[in-house]
Amino acid sequence: MSLWYPSRLSTGPPGPNTPITMQSQYEPSAVEAEAQAFWTDRQAFAVKEDPSRPSYYCLCMFPYPSGRLHMGHVRNYTIGDVITRFLRMQGYNVLQPMGWDAFGLPAENAAMKNGVPPARWTYENIAYMKRQLQSLGFALDWDRELATCQPEYYRWNQWLFLKMLEKGIAYRKTGIVNWDPIDQTVLANEQVIDGRGWRTGALVEKREIPMYYLRITAYAPDLLDALNDMPGWPERVRAMQANWIGRSEGVRLSFPYELQGEQRLLSVFTTRADTIMGVTFVAVAAEHPLATYAAQSNPQLAAFIEECKLGTEQEAEIAQMEKKGMPTGLFVKHPISGEPVPVWVGNYVLMTYGEGAVMGVPAHDERDFAFALKYGLPIKQVIEPAASNAHRRALRDGVAQSNDTVRDPIRPEDRHVLEGGIAKFSVAEWQSWYGEYGVLINSGKYDGLEHAAAIDAIAADLSAKGYGEKHVQWRLRDWGISRQRYWGCPIPLIHCPKCDVVPVPEQDLPVVLPEGLVPDGSGNPLNKTPSFLDCKCPRCGGPARRETDTMDTFVDSSWYFLRFASAKNDKAMVDERANYWSPVNQYIGGIEHAILHLLYARFWTRVMHDMGLVKVKEPFQNLLTQGMVLNDIYSRRTGEGAIEYFNPVDVNVQVDAKGARVGATLNSDGKPVEWEGMRTMSKSKNNGVDPTKLVEQYGADSVRLFMMFKAPPEDTLEWSDDGVEGASRFMRRLWRMVHEHVTAGLVSGKVSGELTDEQRNVRRAAHSTLQKVTDDLGRRRVFNTAIAAVMEFMNTLSKFEDQTPQGRAVRQEALEFVVQMLSPIVPHAGHVLWQALGHTDPLIDHSWPQPDAAALVRDSIDVVIQVNGKLRSQVTVEASATEQQIREAALADATVQKWIEGKPVRKVIVVKGKLVNVVV
RNA sequence: GCGAAAGUGGCGGAACUGGUAGACGCGCUGGAUUUAGGUUCCAGUGGGUAACCCCGUGAGGGUUCGAGUCCCUCCUUUCGCACCA
Secondary structure, three states: OOOOOOOHHHHOOOOOOOOOOOOOOOOHHHHHHHHHHHHHHHOOOOOOOOOOOOEEEEEEOOOOOOOOOOHHHHHHHHHHHHHHHHHHHOOOEEEOOOOEOOOOHHHHHHHHHHOOOHHHHHHHHHHHHHHHHHHOOOOOOHHHOOEOOOHHHHHHHHHHHHHHHHHOOEEEEEEEEEEEOOOOEEEOHHHEEOOEEOOOOOEOEEEEEEEEEEOHHHHHHHHHHHHHHOOOOOHHHHHHHHHHHOEEEEEEEEEEEEEOOEEEEEEEEEOOHHHHHHOOEEEEOOOOHHHHHHHOOOHHHHHHHHHHHHOOOOHHHHHHOOOOEEEEEEEEEOOOOOOEEEEEEEOOOOOOOOOOEEEEOOOOOHHHHHHHHHHOOOOOOOEEEOOOHHHHHHHHOOOOOOOOOOOOOOOHHHHHHHOOOOOOOOHHHHHOOOOOOEEEOOOHHHOOOEHHHHHHHHHHHHHHHOOEEEEEEEOOOOEEOEEOOOOOOEOOEEEEOOOEEEEOOHHHOOOOOOOOOOOOOOOOHHHHOHHHHEEEOOOOOOEEEEOOOEEOHHHHOOOHHHHHOOOOOOOOOOOHHHHHHOOEEEEEEEHHHOOHHHHHHHHHHHHHHHOOOOOOOOOEEEEEEEOOEEEEEEEEEOOOOOEEEEOHHHEEEEEOOOOOEEEEEEOOOOOEOEEEEEEEOOOOOOOOOOHHHHHHHHOHHHHHHHHHHHOOOOOOEEOOHHHHHHHHHHHHHHHHHHHHHHHOOOOOOOOOOOOOHHHHHHHHHHHHHHHHHHHHHHHHOOOHHHHHHHHHHHHHHHOOOOOOHHHHHHHHHHHHHHHHHHOOOOHHHHHHHHHHOOOOOOHHHOOOOOOOHHHHOOOEEEEEEEEOOEEEEEEEEEOOOOHHHHHHHHHHOHHHHHHHOOOOOOEEEEEOOOEEEEEO
């Protein structure tokens, strides 16, 4: 239903100077209803593969259907929509799909709270959130919608998992999980609070259970190398991924020992083999076989090991907890000196990284130092650190000469103190040693060698003895995908008492997850569901039991973008259409996914590529990581340490005469509340903003405009109601400007003939604004500066009052530019204003305008003049002025003369078209 | 702890390639319109100073004719750390 021109789009253009009746008031709800109805009726954003046109795949990370859209979603999808609409106007065949990351823990938590099956909760959330998305006017192809909890989707997880199993990419081994002994259930990390189960408060135990892993480590070198060839990704994301994959070159070496009459080896990996003569102990993980052996005859040690096993597996916590250890009483032999080295159990040694054992060199490693100091272990210096940063870097990079002098050596009197046990030296002294490269001392035949040469020599000797070799170690671990939970994709395996683990045959896929179950917190409900559990062994036909573990939800999100491109194919996981659309040209989502999701998707795509399913290997060509949305937090202490949080809309902020914040009070009682700064919107801090209410109050366009204007896409965005108000004010201003113009009669925007100076200036501003906005939206992908440029131009245009036919033509062209430039951001208003300006073609099908080079030409340029680098004056010169002419004009300027009076001019620097610097 | 990033007016930000610091907006101040509030419009708004000018981009050094931008040291804040998604 159209409120303004019921038949405009079918009856052709009005004649020149036809009086126009346009609603004088901007009513966003009516405008948005009309534009959305128009797009829906035409299925304007459903796209087909068309090899004759350049394709563009613009994708935002699909949401978890948590119940309601939050402002982070709105920001994410608005960025994607602006890019989509801009590129569509540039002539691309643009795919922008949407779906739902529908499996996951929150649905189970909701089920426990409300007794509603996760499936129902999820589908209701999807329905609600879909309406919210539609109200924001995103140019989405809803024909390709998918939810990962649908069997039509997850059957292909299962299918590919079985293929991976065949190829050895998927395999079974044991892994450690958090076990709640009261609820008899496995907990996620976020369900463990201070080492206790979130519901039961029971001390959480670690359990080893069989799980399935995907061999992502086999792809580690390729995943790392390819990062160098991904210019469309932010540097920091590539750096984070590279660190995560963590390639490190070093030496794997072994400490021989005798146990129960047998010769064995204790292996460690180190990047600092040059410090090997400084080893004074070896630490092993609590789970290490040597620790287990020693504990058999040592109850104290056994107790300590149990304590370690209770501890966290989380890297962040391990790194920050107190380093504790206990001697095993066992000794191994130093692989070079043959001297006995004590073996300790350390709570900071991870079984899952490397060999589960580390060599301790207290003099040159911070953690080892802390450990040695605490337990009175010897500290032996074996590296003389280089004095200067430059020299240190040179040593590290292997470019230092071996005869480079080492300045500022440790004084000999400091040295001997260290060799006899607990050191009596200052930590400041010692700190200059650790983590540094230098020249070896106290290392026998290796004395005098520098870092790289020392490692070479030591590795060669170890290799000759069979005690070690150079080795490349990766930090990346294989991807454990088993989850002992209900609401996920079933792992398609069957346990047969006779045949062990048997894959579900391909023709029996999908293994459908029963949707009616309600988890109650005591383990996976699938284990109590015989209709799911009981089955026949596909191999022997005997009674068997179905696997009840489900897959990590990162599996679902590792290939959904390929499925969007192969939507609704019930015969295959993906098809030729995926090759038309992929890679995703622009991927947009939160920085919090910088490592895991993006790395898993890169891995999964490579696996599909290697199986010949898709041509693409690297799934995301360009990546934009949008920042978070923050809001103020207001609170009040309510005695007994309890804190009550108040929503910012209920708070009145007091400011001083300059507008600086001086305090805040609660609207309802007028009493002060405390401002705790700005944080991400959350329920617990009561600082959320409901997108639906905002759309009702201001309209989707104002909300979109505010979010794009407030901050660059990658930065955090601070919510402000005043800011949305400002965006709304701008929309009314835009509306009024077009209204005033068109009610005076329509004119053509084709400008020809002689223009006055003012007309030329306005026209130049219009075209240069268009040039800037095109660059900002396209190459730079920043929207706040594009909007600012349009605002600035509108300030110019509002001062232009020329009502001559020529002046009105200039204004018509300018307003058409404004509406077009803003239309990716405020598409509803754009749609209606475009018609108001007399156009019969819908704006979404109109191509993006091109600036006219002739309109951009300037006759004169303002040149800034500095004297000794300080701004002193300004002159206007002809655009064609030579460097010599600019210099003369600058020196002739009266103000400049005053500043250089009596001083000889030493130098004059001329930056063409911009600036002159006179040095006196 | 390790890894990654960011610090510019009262606030969000702009300055893209080393070249006029503070565009644009919010807030604030004064004025016009209005019965009033709101809306709208006009003017002003980094600090110091009577003024000329001086000082100013987290702190301190450096390179340069010229530094928010490049280099070094330090401080603060935010994000990630493998079962939240």
